[in-house]
Amino acid sequence: MNLMNVDGYHAKIDYVEETDQFRGEILGLSGGADFYGASPEELRREFKKSLDVFLEVCKEQGIEPRRHYSGKFNLRIPPELHEKLAMTAEAQGKSLNSLAQEALQRSVSE
Known part of the structure; x- marks a missing residue:
């Protein structure tokens, strides 16, 4: 991009x-x-x-120029992927949220 x-x-x-x-x-x-x-x-x-x-x-x-972001969003994924991600997070001793946040951070840092 x-x-x-x-x-x-x-x-x-x-x-x-x-x-x-x-x-x-x-x-x-x-x-x-x-x-x-x-x-x-x-x-x-x-x-x-x-x-x-x-x-x-x-x-x-009197409008705020920047869009406000709450830090929350819904993500819809196939149940099979959800299960794999949950198991991966558990195996790594992390929450699913932490695992997802780390993956998302990597995608914008590259």
Whole structure:
């Protein structure tokens, strides 16, 4: 995944063949904000502009710009996988939650 960072905000970058440009979508916002550019420099400049406009609108409307995350989510998996994970966690002397958290942390650290 291609990510770009500006002022502590992250955006996913994709190439749009139809327009021969890159499109960025700012992640983790309480609303939507995107931007386009033909070069990395233009993309970064447009990211900053789009972010500034989004933050200004949030300020004017009294909206928290970043999405709130509770730290909880439901995960639906096949019962067979659930059983294997539970046994693996028990064998390692861990909770299923700890085992899952470690695996998820590895997936974002790579």
